[in-house]
Amino acid sequence: MRFELTILGCGSALPANGRNPSSQILRTDKEMVMIDCGEGTQTRMRRYGLKMQSIDIICISHMHGDHYLGLPGLLSSSNLLGRKKEMTIIGPPGIQEMLEMHCRHAGMRFAFPIHYVQTGAKGGDIEMQTKSLRIQGFPLDHKIATTGFRFTEKPRPRRLDPSALERYEVPLKVRGAIARGEDYIRDDGKRIPNETLSSAPRAPRSYAYCSDTAYLESVVEQVHACDALYHECTFMESEKERAERTRHSTAKQAAAIAKEAKVGRLLMGHYSARYDDLRPLLDEARSVFAESHLSEEGMSIDFHRM
Amino acid sequence: MRFELTILGCGSALPANGRNPSSQILRTDKEMVMIDCGEGTQTRMRRYGLKMQSIDIICISHMHGDHYLGLPGLLSSSNLLGRKKEMTIIGPPGIQEMLEMHCRHAGMRFAFPIHYVQTGAKGGDIEMQTKSLRIQGFPLDHKIATTGFRFTEKPRPRRLDPSALERYEVPLKVRGAIARGEDYIRDDGKRIPNETLSSAPRAPRSYAYCSDTAYLESVVEQVHACDALYHECTFMESEKERAERTRHSTAKQAAAIAKEAKVGRLLMGHYSARYDDLRPLLDEARSVFAESHLSEEGMSIDFHRM
Numbered sequence: 001m002r003f004e005l006t007i008l009g010c011g012s013a014l015p016a017n018g019r020n021p022s023s024q025i026l027r028t029d030k031e032m033v034m035i036d037c038g039e040g041t042q043t044r045m046r047r048y049g050l051k052m053q054s055i056d057i058i059c060i061s062h063m064h065g066d067h068y069l070g071l072p073g074l075l076s077s078s079n080l081l082g083r084k085k086e087m088t089i090i091g092p093p094g095i096q097e098m099l100e101m102h103c104r105h106a107g108m109r110f111a112f113p114i115h116y117v118q119t120g121a122k123g124g125d126i127e128m129q130t131k132s133l134r135i136q137g138f139p140l141d142h143k144i145a146t147t148g149f150r151f152t153e154k155p156r157p158r159r160l161d162p163s164a165l166e167r168y169e170v171p172l173k174v175r176g177a178i179a180r181g182e183d184y185i186r187d188d189g190k191r192i193p194n195e196t197l198s199s200a201p202r203a204p205r206s207y208a209y210c211s212d213t214a215y216l217e218s219v220v221e222q223v224h225a226c227d228a229l230y231h232e233c234t235f236m237e238s239e240k241e242r243a244e245r246t247r248h249s250t251a252k253q254a255a256a257i258a259k260e261a262k263v264g265r266l267l268m269g270h271y272s273a274r275y276d277d278l279r280p281l282l283d284e285a286r287s288v289f290a291e292s293h294l295s296e297e298g299m300s301i302d303f304h305r306m
Numbered sequence: 307m308r309f310e311l312t313i314l315g316c317g318s319a320l321p322a323n324g325r326n327p328s329s330q331i332l333r334t335d336k337e338m339v340m341i342d343c344g345e346g347t348q349t350r351m352r353r354y355g356l357k358m359q360s361i362d363i364i365c366i367s368h369m370h371g372d373h374y375l376g377l378p379g380l381l382s383s384s385n386l387l388g389r390k391k392e393m394t395i396i397g398p399p400g401i402q403e404m405l406e407m408h409c410r411h412a413g414m415r416f417a418f419p420i421h422y423v424q425t426g427a428k429g430g431d432i433e434m435q436t437k438s439l440r441i442q443g444f445p446l447d448h449k450i451a452t453t454g455f456r457f458t459e460k461p462r463p464r465r466l467d468p469s470a471l472e473r474y475e476v477p478l479k480v481r482g483a484i485a486r487g488e489d490y491i492r493d494d495g496k497r498i499p500n501e502t503l504s505s506a507p508r509a510p511r512s513y514a515y516c517s518d519t520a521y522l523e524s525v526v527e528q529v530h531a532c533d534a535l536y537h538e539c540t541f542m543e544s545e546k547e548r549a550e551r552t553r554h555s556t557a558k559q560a561a562a563i564a565k566e567a568k569v570g571r572l573l574m575g576h577y578s579a580r581y582d583d584l585r586p587l588l589d590e591a592r593s594v595f596a597e598s599h600l601s602e603e604g605m606s607i608d609f610h611r612m
Contacts, residue, residue, distance in 0.1 A: 065382045
């Protein structure tokens with residue numbers, strides 16, 4: 001049972017202080033999802049031992065270069081390495097247009113199918129079920145249409161109690177129904193309540209990604225009670241006007257969203273190049289929400305061990 | 307007097323063995339020229355202490371991703387850092403189309419002028435004079451239109467001999483004419499030959515870049531007698547058929563071009579990801595042309611000290 005996030009880049013537009021542009025990998029037992037794909041992401045996947053051929057789904061938040069410019073190179077490399085497996089790409093319509101232009105000029109085509117899922121004209125406006133996840137997209141408040149994403153594990157079957165199953169002589173053929181929550185009715189008509197035979201599964205884990213965005217009240221509902229929220233904090237409060245003008249958030253604002261939404265923890269990221277030392281951003285966020293943490297390149301979080 | 311080349315990346319399409327895609331910087335006293343701009347080039351400029359704001363001219367050989375995908379990010383960063391100075395971009399028409407699409411989707415425009423110089427439909431077909439260079443583009447033989455470049459220092463003035471100028475009492479106002487090669491005619495009508503007053507300047511240095519291309523006989527003439535030739539050698543002779551099919555060269559073919567063209571030295575590069583150890587490629591090239599050398603990321607060559 002896996003629900004694991006790896007940070008590949010958490011800088012903002014300018015590559016500086018050794019930080020790279022946005023990209024993350026979310027892995028379950030059944031799927032690998034990439035979230036944003038800034039320039040150089042394929043090289044960082046290699047560095048962290050992640051196989052690009054394993055990616056099933058790529059979510060792109062918006063069309064600023066530090067969130068998508070690694071995509072044509074990553075897909076071209078996948079192609080050269082012989083990928084045949086379908087790739088789902090969730091993002092603004094410009095992504096498809098850009099990739100098609102790249103192929104046309106390069107005189108190539110991808111030898112694997114790409115299934116495009118377009119986010120809305122104002123961002124968000126998608127909801128889909130994959131093998132192991134529910135993916136919801138919601139609009140953020142940035143200079144161009146931008147989508148926040150929430151990833152939630154699909155509900156798991158109830159956990160059967162082997163000794164109880166034996167005690168009540170439950171036949172194999174009805175065990176699937178019991179895992180789905182049904183009671184067991186014996187041949188003599190007696191009902192054995194489901195709770196006697198099974199226990200509740202682990203609660204589905206949930207992760208939300210909000211980058212880039214100004215402080216936006218509606219995000220609170222969208223990310224409510226998720227186990228971890230990655231929320232951009234490009235600036236500190238001392239640069240609040242700049243944050244407002246560029247439609248970015250401050251560390252304090254990100255923490256306020258996290259607090260109001262009662263999330264498990266806040267992952268801070270998308271730091272402006274002006275901040276070499278990130279401790280002041282962390283202190284600012286923690287003054288509002290104690291469970292604030294700095295994202296760092298290469299960091300992995302196993303949601304089932306949080 | 308500077309004519310210095312720095313290698314920023316000399317791998318081929320797949321980032322592997324720690325190698326990065328194509329990019330180089332050529333610097334004179336007056337100008338900085340970038341040659342190709344694969345993904346991640348802006349990060350490598352930073353690593354080697356090169357300022358992207360100093361770039362005057364960018365030459366793009368062709369529209370395969372490993373030669374141009376770093377360009378939109380590099381220009382976007384330049385823009386964010388406040389660039390106002392004009393940028394000249396020499397390359398296929400697709401470069402302009404791609405950059406304009408990037409700006410449109412990102413809702414931005416570059417705050418500095420870009421002067422596009424388009425290479426021909428079959429590659430090459432350009433010749434221009436810059437402050438310190440003559441830049442010539444010629445067609446290569448690749449899967450899509452690809453341009454090879456030759457960069458030649460502009461001829462320098464002759465070197466004046468201060469003691470001879472004094473001995474013949476040459477007035478200041480005619481010294482410019484003497485540096486241009488004219489004789490000095492004294493008021494009494496006597497002619498002092500130019501060679502008495504000045505000596506020949508250093509020969510203009512010349513550098514040629516050929517990537518990507520199959521073996522192409524016409525390249526010999528284009529790069530004749532240049533001080534250094536960067537010629538791709540994606541494969542070894544043992545992969546000659548693959549080289550032929552993908553329109554790339556072998557190390558032996560690159561060396562044959564260098565030998566026929568009587569260049570000063572061959573810089574090998576664009577190595578296939580299949581070669582971790584490059585020594586066999588070097589040996590193969592040296593069996594044909596002794597002055598073959600492996601390009602390495604971060605390597606600089608001062609042409610006036612070769």
